[in-house]
Every structure is written in structure tokens, then in C-alpha cells.
Amino acid sequence: TCWCGFKMTQVIAAMETQLSNGPTCNNTSNGPSTISNNCSSPVESGSIEDSKTNLIVNYLPQNMTQEELKSLFGSIGEIESCKLVRDKITGQSLGYGFVNYVDPKDAEKAINTLNGLRLQTKTIKVSYARPSSASIRDANLYVSGLPKTMTQKELEQLFSQYGRIITSRILVDQVTGEETILSRGVGFIRFDRRIEAEEAIKGLNCQKPPGATEPITVKFANNPSQKTSQALLSQLYQSPNRRYPGPLAQQAQRFRLDNLLNMAYGVKSRFSPMAIDGVTSLAGINIPGHAGTGWCIFVYNLAPDADESILWQMFGPFGAVTNVKVIRDFNTSKCKGFGFVTMTNYDEAAVAIASLNGYRLGDRVLQVSFKTNKTHKA
DNA sequence: TAGAATT
Numbered sequence: 609t610c611w612c613g614f615k616m617t618q619v620i621a622a623m624e625t626q627l628s629n630g631p632t633c634n635n636t637s638n639g640p641s642t643i644s645n646n647c648s649s650p651v652e653s654g655s656i657e658d659s660k661t662n663l664i665v666n667y668l669p670q671n672m673t674q675e676e677l678k679s680l681f682g683s684i685g686e687i688e689s690c691k692l693v694r695d696k697i698t699g700q701s702l703g704y705g706f707v708n709y710v711d712p713k714d715a716e717k718a719i720n721t722l723n724g725l726r727l728q729t730k731t732i733k734v735s736y737a738r739p740s741s742a743s744i745r746d747a748n749l750y751v752s753g754l755p756k757t758m759t760q761k762e763l764e765q766l767f768s769q770y771g772r773i774i775t776s777r778i779l780v781d782q783v784t785g786e787e788t789i790l791s792r793g794v795g796f797i798r799f800d801r802r803i804e805a806e807e808a809i810k811g812l813n814c815q816k817p818p819g820a821t822e823p824i825t826v827k828f829a830n831n832p833s834q835k836t837s838q839a840l841l842s843q844l845y846q847s848p849n850r851r852y853p854g855p856l857a858q859q860a861q862r863f864r865l866d867n868l869l870n871m872a873y874g875v876k877s878r879f880s881p882m883a884i885d886g887v888t889s890l891a892g893i894n895i896p897g898h899a900g901t902g903w904c905i906f907v908y909n910l911a912p913d914a915d916e917s918i919l920w921q922m923f924g925p926f927g928a929v930t931n932v933k934v935i936r937d938f939n940t941s942k943c944k945g946f947g948f949v950t951m952t953n954y955d956e957a958a959v960a961i962a963s964l965n966g967y968r969l970g971d972r973v974l975q976v977s978f979k980t981n982k983t984h985k986a
Numbered sequence: 987t988a989g990a991a992t993t
Contacts, residue, residue, distance in 0.1 A: 693991090693993060695990095703989090706992075740993065774991065
């Protein structure tokens with residue numbers, strides 16, 4: 609199994625960064641080998657009414673559904689519409705979507721609170737959507753032959769003379785620890801408009817950047833390769849220690865999923881013949897927290913001002929979260945001290961519980977467990 | 987020498 613050597617303190621350290629600093633613009637965890645920027649996309653002047661309410665959400669986890677997207681962003685305010693963009697043929701998520709709020713204030717709040725949120729292996733980006741038009745399509749360039757010493761900033765400086773850069777990225781070899789990032793000498797530049805990209809090709813393809821010994825190649829990028837369901841599965845379930853980048857722990861607690869599954873239900877793993885879809889096929893066994901649509905987790909000792917966003921921030925990094933709910937007093941709207949989180953996969957829920965139970969949030973120590981029948985219904 | 991940024 610690949611579920612060995614899981615470093616618990618690493619998870620907590622990474623999470624604390626997120627909780628204390630709030631959402632950031634750091635996208636380094638989107639893919640094992642990339643660095644990228646996170647240029648916001650300011651609203652274009654004189655555009656349609658949606659310009660202050662419509663958001664584009666990038667770097668979504670591959671398995672996140674439109675309903676989960678709506679659930680996440682609906683925790684901010686009323687949503688007018690929500691769309692996850694999918695491949696027309698396979699139906700696979702393309703990893704981005706749109707959320708249009710009723711109130712521009714909620715759109716702004718969503719950018720402030722959800723941009724930079726870590727969900728599984730991704731750090732989502734939330735920004736205003738530009739008005740859809742043909743001129744902004746096919747504006748992405750693939751650049752190769754870059755000097756290995758060239759930084760992302762230098763790359764942007766080189767290309768910015770041709771137009772407004774929406775995103776830039778230099779691919780890097782896998783990061784070991786927090787240092788030593790080695791450029792692969794290739795990257796991407798997305799311009800605001802296709803004509804800008806065309807001009808950049810004319811001006812920079814086969815040219816040597818300042819100080820470089822070799823010319824670079826600049827061309828339109830191909831579409832991202834489709835992944836097979838097999839590859840998606842392995843991305844989801846392999847190498848868990850890659851999923852929580854952060855400082856290496858000196859005294860790492862070790863967590864073994866198989867042990868926990870064995871202790872709990874006597875099953876070897878989610879792929880055991882006994883467990884077609886996790887452990888739900890274990891007929892006749894009363895399984896705590898299992899609500900049919902996922903695993904309901906009880907979170908106790910939340911502060912009165914706790915909101916849904918804190919639950920997304922805490923549980924999102926551990927796997928697929930489909931819903932969060934803070935239980936509030938009807939009159940005061942203050943949190944009554946507890947809430948619920950629904951996670952799709954048992955193993956991810958188990959890791960989240962093992963990691964977050966006893967976690968100190970502010971001056972409170974959380975109690976986190978599978979929801980039992982005697983507690984409040986979600 | 988390959989990322990899921992325009993519904």
C-alpha cells in the first residue's frame with residue numbers, strides 16, 4: 609500500500625499556515641511540479657452587469673462536482689448561477705468553473721475568503737471572470753528552451769511587452785522539501801487576448817532572451833491531455849504525503865490507513881472485495897457517520913463566530929468535502945458550538961478526523977468524530 | 987517539451 613509513512617504534523621503545519629494567514633495567492637501546490645502566479649483578473653470597464661458578480665474559479669480538484677462547487681461558494685452568499693466546466697465528450701471536469709452571485713458584495717467576499725483555499729492537492733484561485741468573448745480564447749502560449757535560471761518574474765518581464773499576462777508558469781522538477789526548485793526550462797504564458805499572444809510569438813520565437821545562450825521556442829499551447837480514469841484514480845489515492853506540502857516534520861506521527869480500517873471494520877482497504885465503494889457494502893453493520901451520500905463528521909467546540917469557511921479550510925485539504933454546516937442559534941445567528949462536515953470517502957474522512965480531533969483552533973480544542981445517531985441531525 | 991482560464 610502507498611498509505612504508509614503519513615506525516616501528521618506536516619498536515620497540521622500546512623493547515624495552520626492556511627488558517628492563520630488566510631487564503632493566499634500561492635499556487636505552488638497545483639500539481640507536483642509547477643510554480644505559477646495568480647494574477648487577478650480585474651473587471652473590464654464598461655462590461656456587462658455580471659462583471660461584479662461573476663467569478664471564475666480555477667484549479668479545482670478533478671473530482672469536485674458542480675454541486676460541491678455550489679455548496680462551497682453558497683456558504684458565502686446567494687448564488688445566481690453556478691457552472692462547472694466539463695469536457696463535452698467525457699464529461700470530466702476541466703478543473704474550473706463559474707460562480708455568479710446575486711450580490712456583488714458576496715462576489716468580493718468570495719474572492720477575499722476563498723481565493724487560495726486548499727482543496728485536496730489544489731489551491732483554488734477565485735477571481736472576477738472576464739466577459740466572455742472570442743478574442744480572449746486561444747491566448748495561451750507554450751514556451752520551451754528557457755534558461756534554467758530564469759525566474760517567473762523574468763519570464764513575465766520578457767513577455768509583458770506584448771500584452772497583459774493573465775497567468776504565467778514555469779514547470780519545475782519535483783520539489784524536495786521547501787527548497788531547491790529546478791526549472792525544466794519550459795512554461796506557459798496566458799495573455800488576455802489572442803492577438804497579444806500572436807505578437808509575442810512573432811517577437812520572441814527563436815529569439816535569445818537577454819543573457820541567454822540559446823533561443824527559446826514560443827508557440828500556441830496544445831490543449832491539456834486528457835487523463836484516463838485510471839490515472840485519475842492513482843492521482844487521487846497515491847502518494848498521500850505529496851498532498852500536504854509543508855515543512856518537513858522532525859518528529860512525525862505516523863498514520864496507517866490500513867491499521868485504522870482494520871481496527872474499525874476489519875477490512876484491509878477500500879479496494880478490498882469486501883468494500884466495493886469504501887465500506888458501504890458491509891451490509892448489516894451500523895456504520896457511524898455514514899449518511900448514504902457520504903460520511904458525516906461531527907465537529908464540536910466551535911467558537912460563536914465560526915462560519916462555514918473555517919470548516920472548508922480545515923477539512924478541504926483532506927479530500928472530497930461535499931457539504932459543511934455550522935449550526936446556529938435561530939435568533940442570534942451565532943454558532944451553537946458545533947457543526948457538520950460531509951466527506952465522500954471514508955479513508956479521507958478518517959484521516960481528517962484523526963488529524964483534527966484535539967486540534968486547537970484559537971483558544972478552543974476541537975472534538976472531531978464521525979457523527980453518531982444520538983447527536984443533532986445535519 | 988505540457989497547465990485544465992471563459993460558460
